[in-house]
Amino acid sequence: MIYEGVLSKMQTEFQDPIQYYLVLDQSFLHINQMLGKTLEFEHTGYQCLNCGKKKKIFRQGFCYDCFMGSPAAGDWIMRPELSTAHLDIEDRDLDYEKRVQLQPHIVYLALSSEVKVGVTRKTQVPTRWIDQGAVQALPIVEVPNRYLAGITEVALKNYFADKTNWQKMLKNEVAWVDLFQEREKIASVLPEEVRPYFHPEAQDLYELHYPVLNYPSKVTSLNLEKTKQYSGKLIGVKGQYLLFEDQTVFNVRTYEGYEVRITIA
Template identity: 70%
Template sequence: MQYEGVLTKMETEYGTPIQYYLVFESDFLNVNQLIGKDIAIDFVGYQCLNCGKKKKIFRQGFCYDCFYSSAAVGDWIMKPELSTAHLGIADRDLAYEEKVQLQPHIVYLALSSEVKVGVTRKTQVPTRWIDQGANQAIAIVEVPNRYLAGITEVALKNHYADKTNWRKMLTNDIEAIDLMAEKLKIQDLIPAEVQQYFHLEKNDLYQMEYPVLQFPAKVKSLSLDKTPSFQGKLIGVKGQYLLFEDRTVFNVRGSEGYVVRIEV
């Protein structure tokens, strides 16, 4: 069968194992069902996720112009501590920023390579952790806006990583760390404004199981710009990556806005 459309990050369903779906405009496929099979991926073109024009993708699925104008990719996305909607101050579009920033956010610890700290909207639990390829994750605090989550993350970045080592994550080279024990160490490290939101008794530890037949010892990344046609046997999915038998890994989220043809 053949599928064609614009890549967006895979939709996921929390389960044992996690279910993955590639969703196109008029079709979708359950990626789990492709594991153990040969698939071909061909690059067809670009389509900006914001304006819909067939323009070269710059970052995060957006063309250059949209990346520097759309409220959906303001600096506060990557740096929550820069959020200003709680002050009524706009970055690019106050209405959009109020909608996203002024809602419950979680600061968490996740185990995807080593222990990392991160921020996500409450509505994105556990999706955010699945997208990062975390084997385990636990919430530290739940705060009412993105700014408070951001200053908490900044304080904890002095003690924990804030990025995932994607190579270690994909080879499943994960440290054995007790996240609940780590949470016990954190209360005195978080800002005074956030202390009231720390609930020591809440230890909802999430465990993630990914559909992987075998983890590779080493990985090599597939870039559709450099390799517009690829074929291989799919052996697993973790995070937002497809894992192939020849050690090739393909970052679906990193290729958002690319138009592809997939044959299975």
């Protein structure tokens, strides 16, 4: 069977194991059902996820112009401590920024390789942790806006990583620790304005299991710019990565906005 369309990050369902769906223009693939099958990817073009024009992708599925101008690609996306909508100050589009920034956000600890701290909108729980390939996640605080979440993350970066070691995550090399015990250590280092939102007795630990037949012992990333066509047997899905039998891994999210033809044998 042949499927064609523009890549965007896989949609997920929080089940045991996580269910993955690759949504294309006219169809979708239930990726869990593809395990053990041979998938061939062919890079055929580009289409910006923002403007829809067939322009080369710069970052995050956007062409250069959209990445530099869209409010969905502002610096506060990656650095939430730069959020200013709570002060009624515009970055690129204040209405958009208020809609996204002025809603409940979660600061969390997660285990994907080692313990990391992160921020997500409450509406993105547990999707954010699935996308990172976390095997456990524990909310620390729920705050009313992105700025408060951002300054909390900055304070905790002195004690925890803020990025996932993607190679260890894909090889399932997880440094198992007790997230409840880690949470107990942070009360004194939280920003003063965030402490009223800290509830150390909460027991809302999330556990996540992924559809993986075998974890690779080493990983080699598929680069669609250098390798226009690739074929491999799918043996797993974790985070936003497809894992293949030859130890090639493909980060779907990296190639958002890329037009592809997928052939399933």
